[in-house]
Amino acid sequence: MNTDKIRNILNIIFMILAVAAVILYFTSTFTNFIYVCAAAICIKLIEFFLRFML
Numbered sequence: 001m002n003t004d005k006i007r008n009i010l011n012i013i014f015m016i017l018a019v020a021a022v023i024l025y026f027t028s029t030f031t032n033f034i035y036v037c038a039a040a041i042c043i044k045l046i047e048f049f050l051r052f053m054l
Contacts (some may be wrong), residue, residue, distance in 0.1 A: 003054050010047040015039055 017040035024033040 003050050007047050007050050010043055010050070014043045014047065017043060 010048055017036055021036045021040055022035055
């Protein structure tokens, strides 16, 4: 698999997690929001490193 495909998949996962974080912010506890937000940030950091380091 080339890095462009992996980056696209990671971006899609990031967008899903970002939307889920916004929904959780208004509907769930703040702790759940923080966990989902942290996961989204980790995914975005992985994508960032793939873009600029490879």
